[in-house]
Amino acid sequence: MxxxxxxxxxxxxxxxxxxxxxxxxxxxxxxxxxxxxxxxxxxxxxxxxxxxxxxxxxxxxxxxxxxxxxxxxxxxxxxxxxxxxxxxxxxxxxxxxxxxxxxxxxxxxxxxxxxxxxxxxxxxxxxxxxxxxxxxxxxxxxxxxxxxxxxxxxxxxxxxxxxxxxxxxxxxxxxxxxxxxxxxxxxxxxxxGVLSSRAKALEMFPYLPKDTVLDEKTEIIFAPSFFYDHASMVSGEEGSILCLYGINQPENGQDENSSEEKLINALKVIGDDKRLKLMKLLSKSPFYGYELAKKLNLSNSTVSHHLSLLTSYDIVSSKRMENKVYFELNKERVEELFKAASKLFSE
Known part of the structure; x- marks a missing residue:
């Protein structure tokens, strides 16, 4: 379809x-x-x-x-x-x-x-x-x-x-x-609107590489999985991205949680020690997954898990360069979260 x-x-x-x-x-x-x-x-x-x-x-x-x-x-x-x-x-x-x-x-x-x-x-x-x-x-x-x-x-x-x-x-x-x-x-x-708008596709699936998805020449394939539930897997080849996503993932992405609840969840994501180290590395320079795994002495699957969480809250963004997907810290988003947290605790 x-x-x-x-x-x-x-x-x-x-x-x-x-x-x-x-x-x-x-x-x-x-x-x-x-x-x-x-x-x-x-x-x-x-x-x-x-x-x-x-x-x-x-x-x-x-x-x-x-x-x-x-x-x-x-x-x-x-x-x-x-x-x-x-x-x-x-x-x-x-x-x-x-x-x-x-x-x-x-x-x-x-x-x-x-x-x-x-x-x-x-x-x-x-x-x-x-x-x-x-x-x-x-x-x-x-x-x-x-x-x-x-x-x-x-x-x-x-x-x-x-x-x-x-x-x-x-x-x-x-x-x-x-x-x-x-x-x-x-x-x-x-x-x-995901199937007719690349911008909408990114809103629902924020972990996809933004520049690749917005490139009109890139073919995007979405495939649902009952068993994947909340998880996802992305396979990229030149000119195409195949995203296998759990059927509960888009629905969760559209939940109308309170802004306070969203903020608390985002702070929980940031609070993990491995994710803090990962963010610190990305604040200095973009890296792709394998580089991050080697620098942090973690397995690729562990790094992928942390990156998925960070991208879902727009704390980290991704972009494809040649045949690799690089990740970088969204510093404006991090500042925005800390300002919102400061305001929340001063009210």
Missing amino acids: TEQDSGIHFISSPVFEFLASLYIVHNHEKIKPKQNDYEANHALKSSMERIDRSMNSAQKNELDVFFHYETYIGLSLIRFSYESNTHQDIDQFLACLEQTPAYELFSFLLQTGYTSKEIKSVNDHGEVLDFINEAAIPESEKWKLTFLYVNRDQTKERLLTLLKNYYNTSFKKELAAALEHHEESFHIIKEA
């Missing part, structure tokens, strides 16, 4: 939802919002519980291999399915995956953004191992990626086995209900 001439598209993809569910089922405790009163909606909670009961320990172990919180290599298949035009049919996607040579598949599995390098040849062992060694991920995950790469054919078979078993025994019965939520989300963002 596309708004005429806007360059903004809406995709309801069973494959995207399928892959998102694998990641969320395994990592939902790590990525859920930190508010004390947060609880996943009843439908999502029930679905995750049913899926958890349907999986054996061996499947859960494989889930940790391919959808680990720090490396999430399985999520790279979202871009694979989109580029291979199989994102609308899970059986077609799995068949395409089976026909893809293991070395070619691995070129996608390493496209998760946790290094500053690009791999020119996935068949060059030295280049790939250097790539993995420089990744902003824990050492245990580097060893795992190295093992998976060296055993590429076996890795492909393990991944296919996991996906097929999970689809047939756990996910297939959950798909129809998830897709119903996609339709609801389409009407929400359409009525908000």
Whole structure:
């Protein structure tokens, strides 16, 4: 679904939802919002519980291999399915995956953004191992990626086995209900003007790189996910951005909270010690995610989490330069928040 001439598209993809569910089922405790009163909606909670009961320990172990919180290599298949035009049919996607040579598949599995390098040849062992060694991920995950790469054919078979078993025994019965939520989300963002206005798209999804979104030449693809709930994932290629967003995220973005409540929430975000260090770095110069991870000695996933929170309150903004997304501190916004806090406490 596309708004005429806007360059903004809406995709309801069973494959995207399928892959998102694998990641969320395994990592939902790590990525859920930190508010004390947060609880996943009843439908999502029930679905995750049913899926958890349907999986054996061996499947859960494989889930940790391919959808680990720090490396999430399985999520790279979202871009694979989109580029291979199989994102609308899970059986077609799995068949395409089976026909893809293991070395070619691995070129996608390493496209998760946790290094500053690009791999020119996935068949060059030295280049790939250097790539993995420089990744902003824990050492245990580097060893795992190295093992998976060296055993590429076996890795492909393990991944296919996991996906097929999970689809047939756990996910297939959950798909129809998830897709119903996609339709609801389409009407929400359409009525908000997101599909016809790039400015409106930024209002609802402030973590997207502003200059890229406002560039009329950039294709923007929004894809909802029932399982992603409040989370999001952004995949960028030259000339396009694919944003997988949780269906509860836009609704929350439109909540009419009191200005005082919004201020308090923003101050809570700033108050975290890691985010303060990150803001201090960005106050001196723009950096991209990998640089921040290295300078703060944090994993890429941890930095991404903090940046997502800061951008959602417009404390940090992002912009694309060549093939990297750089982040910078919005100093005027920070001053505005502190002035508002001072006024609040003096009243």
